[in-house]
Amino acid sequence: MVIGERKPFDEIMKMLEGVKKIAVMGCGGCVTVCLTGGHDEVRVLSSQLRMARDKEGNPIEIIEKTLERQCDPEYVEQAEGTASEVEAILSMACGAGVQFMAERYKDLPIYPALNTTFVGGSKKEGYYVERCQTCGECKLYFTGGICPIARCSKSLLNGPCGGSTNGKCEIDPDIDCAWQLILDRLKSLNQMDRYSSMMPINDWRTNRDGGPRKMIREDFQR
Amino acid sequence: MSDEFKSGSKLEKVLKSGQFAVTGECGPPRGADAEVIRKKCSLLKDKADAFNITDNQTAVVRMSSISSAVIMMQQGMEPVMQMVCRDRNRIAIQSDILGGAALGIKNMLCLSGDHQKFGDHPQAKNVFDLDSIQLINTVKMMRDEGKFLSGEEIKGAPKLFIGAAANPFADPFEIRAPRLAKKVAAGVDFVQTQCIFNIKKFEEWMKQVVDMGLHEKVYILGGVTPFKSFGMARYMANNVPGMDVPDELLQRMKNTPKEKQAEEGITIAVETIKQLQATKGISGVHIMAIEWEEKVGEIAEKAGLLPRPNV
Amino acid sequence: MSDFEPIVVAFCCHYCAYGAADLAGSMRLEYPTNLRIIRLPCTGKITPVFLLRAFEKGADGVYVAGCLEGDCHFIQGNLVAKPRVNYTKKLIQEVGLEPERLEMFNMSAAMGPRFAEVAREFVQRIKELGPSPLNKNYHIQSDAA
Numbered sequence A: 001m002v003i004g005e006r007k008p009f010d011e012i013m014k015m016l017e018g019v020k021k022i023a024v025m026g027c028g029g030c031v032t033v034c035l036t037g038g039h040d041e042v043r044v045l046s047s048q049l050r051m052a053r054d055k056e057g058n059p060i061e062i063i064e065k066t067l068e069r070q071c072d073p074e075y076v077e078q079a080e081g082t083a084s085e086v087e088a089i090l091s092m093a094c095g096a097g098v099q100f101m102a103e104r105y106k107d108l109p110i111y112p113a114l115n116t117t118f119v120g121g122s123k124k125e126g127y128y129v130e131r132c133q134t135c136g137e138c139k140l141y142f143t144g145g146i147c148p149i150a151r152c153s154k155s156l157l158n159g160p161c162g163g164s165t166n167g168k169c170e171i172d173p174d175i176d177c178a179w180q181l182i183l184d185r186l187k188s189l190n191q192m193d194r195y196s197s198m199m200p201i202n203d204w205r206t207n208r209d210g211g212p213r214k215m216i217r218e219d220f221q222r
Numbered sequence B: 001m002s003d004e005f006k007s008g009s010k011l012e013k014v015l016k017s018g019q020f021a022v023t024g025e026c027g028p029p030r031g032a033d034a035e036v037i038r039k040k041c042s043l044l045k046d047k048a049d050a051f052n053i054t055d056n057q058t059a060v061v062r063m064s065s066i067s068s069a070v071i072m073m074q075q076g077m078e079p080v081m082q083m084v085c086r087d088r089n090r091i092a093i094q095s096d097i098l099g100g101a102a103l104g105i106k107n108m109l110c111l112s113g114d115h116q117k118f119g120d121h122p123q124a125k126n127v128f129d130l131d132s133i134q135l136i137n138t139v140k141m142m143r144d145e146g147k148f149l150s151g152e153e154i155k156g157a158p159k160l161f162i163g164a165a166a167n168p169f170a171d172p173f174e175i176r177a178p179r180l181a182k183k184v185a186a187g188v189d190f191v192q193t194q195c196i197f198n199i200k201k202f203e204e205w206m207k208q209v210v211d212m213g214l215h216e217k218v219y220i221l222g223g224v225t226p227f228k229s230f231g232m233a234r235y236m237a238n239n240v241p242g243m244d245v246p247d248e249l250l251q252r253m254k255n256t257p258k259e260k261q262a263e264e265g266i267t268i269a270v271e272t273i274k275q276l277q278a279t280k281g282i283s284g285v286h287i288m289a290i291e292w293e294e295k296v297g298e299i300a301e302k303a304g305l306l307p308r309p310n311v
Numbered sequence C: 001m002s003d004f005e006p007i008v009v010a011f012c013c014h015y016c017a018y019g020a021a022d023l024a025g026s027m028r029l030e031y032p033t034n035l036r037i038i039r040l041p042c043t044g045k046i047t048p049v050f051l052l053r054a055f056e057k058g059a060d061g062v063y064v065a066g067c068l069e070g071d072c073h074f075i076q077g078n079l080v081a082k083p084r085v086n087y088t089k090k091l092i093q094e095v096g097l098e099p100e101r102l103e104m105f106n107m108s109a110a111m112g113p114r115f116a117e118v119a120r121e122f123v124q125r126i127k128e129l130g131p132s133p134l135n136k137n138y139h140i141q142s143d144a145a
Helices: A009-015 A039-055 A073-083 A095-104 A178-188 B010-016 B034-044 B065-074 B090-102 B132-145 B173-186 B199-211 B230-239 B247-254 B258-277 B294-302 C017-026 C048-056 C077-095 C112-129
Strands: A002-006 A021-027 A061-067 A088-091 A110-112 A114-124 A127-132 A172-176 B021-026 B050-053 B079-084 B107-111 B161-166 B190-195 B219-224 B282-287 C008-013 C035-040 C061-066 C102-106
Touching: A009 A039, A009 C077, A021 A039, A021 A073, A039 A061, A039 C048, A039 C077, A061 A073, A073 A088, A073 A095, A088 A095, A095 A110, A172 A178, B010 B021, B010 B282, B021 B034, B021 B219, B034 B065, B034 B294, B050 B065, B065 B079, B065 B090, B079 B090, B090 B132, B107 B132, B132 B161, B132 B173, B161 B173, B173 B199, B190 B282, B199 B219, B219 B258, B230 B247, B230 B258, B247 B258, B258 B282, B258 B294, B282 B294, C008 C017, C008 C048, C008 C112, C017 C035, C017 C061, C017 C112, C048 C061, C048 C077, C061 C077, C061 C112, C077 C102, C102 C112
Parallel strands: A021 A061, A021 A088, A088 A110, B021 B050, B021 B282, B050 B079, B079 B107, B107 B161, B161 B190, B190 B219, B219 B282, C008 C035, C008 C061, C061 C102
Antiparallel strands: A002 A114, A114 A127
8 A cells, every 4th residue: 555654743734824724635545544644634633733723823624524535536526515615625645646636626725744655564553664666567576575676775686785784774773684585585485596597677667767657457448 | 717808907917817916995085186086096006906996985975986096097006996876877877887998997896885874965866777786797798798788889898897896794694605606697807805804704605606616707806904993893893784893803902902903903904815815716805994095005015915016 | 820720531441440430439539620531431442533632622631541551351452542642642742732731540440549649630730731722612613524
């Protein structure tokens, strides 16, 4: 899923300077699962904003709403009624959701309440880790199901570098050395031959380097 | 290894002649004053066959390795231009290779590069378009096939003697020799190892290297760094990733009176070189006297490596 | 601010603090009348939203009282509540309220005197902090989905 992290409260307050009535718009997708932009977080942030503004003697009126997903026009449409009542929408979706909202509600400022951080999963409840960098050319077949692009600090395809110590990355002792993990896996899978051949130079066109990407299912096009 | 020279650098000739090679290291300054390099050069001249010019080492901005290498050549010395994958994509890398070769640089060392987290610009975006092994392969392709990575022909292929680093001490240990094999397969001509303090572990690694026959395909130069003091030894043991300093060496430095520690550090370095000379598969030594360039000559002298041969 | 009588909301677990409050009553122990007790089936039910809403509605102080650690009727509800209370302290601090206005306490149903003591001490703490800047009626239009 896409992981987001709420922006610092002060930054959000600054974005809303001079605004009297907003909607705080949650998203029922990934950010609900990672506990940063769903129904509960909408209520928490709204409550905080009301308190902070009330304390300043400058109250703000807030409509709290959560859409099924903000990255889908079908659901974005459902914010229409709310959008017509407010001066701005504070979106608690990932960066994609914020932009889908902005595309649909052209005359309304849509502000981001989150920093979209990475594609990952939950190691345990409330603890999220990066697993994929969406490079567009999956190499997990060669690397024992562990991604060197997302998980090696230098994205080395023929690692490890010389800084791996006791299975940890040189940049942070809390980060596992991806190549240590890969080698351990390849060994236990009896696939060490996949390490000995050189991984060729990557074609980054499938990555963001090739420009913004799209994916089209032809059978859905009319 | 064929009779023809790959670049005809002095380093290549010394190694090829079977003589024990010596390389040193020279870090460019954090400024545009060429005089700093000239001064360092005057301390190092004739003390080794060639000298690595670091490329924004530890991700701290310094004068570029290409231009520093050119200044060094003007002093009549031979540089080994280092190049890291951290700061350049394949377009810039190939361009700098052509530029370096055009300016007369004949040795190049291919490195991944320290992560920018350790440097003075931790906010920087890193590149790592290629990794060190792919960089080796790129230089080899440019030199031997006369082709760019795109497959297009190079008009005037760069003649470079290709080097790489090898760290026998980093984890996981069991793939350290296979990793060298990968670099050999990619086309490396010589490797310089990480500073060797744990000679036992180094010999264990060398045994694997020799068993795999890699020493016949690549020249291996053992890395040697003299301790300036007990403090430095302790720092390297505890704070430098991938460094293996055994306790007995630390104790030896600790038990030496402070004013004699520098001398003891040099003695240890000389002993290490002697041991390396006796190790099968070792073709030379790479002396890294970090900000202590004036001692390279003394170490080489005491190890009986001076004068350097004329090739 | 000598005549300041704070509003303190106490979220009390049914299995311990709520019983302790009863016991304190039967023992005729005195504790401040500032408390507004809300009974929870377990402190594991508490969320930042509950706590923030209490402050938003003008509470000067809020505390959560759950079972002694290791004694939760639902095994670990009080251990769920503890980090949530600590997290909410940060949330109210962002808003500009003192984190000391929020606290978690642990007690058993047999600790009537402790219940009264906690109530007295906490109300005293809030008296010293003074009224919350949000202590007034506040109208919210809500369209929670």
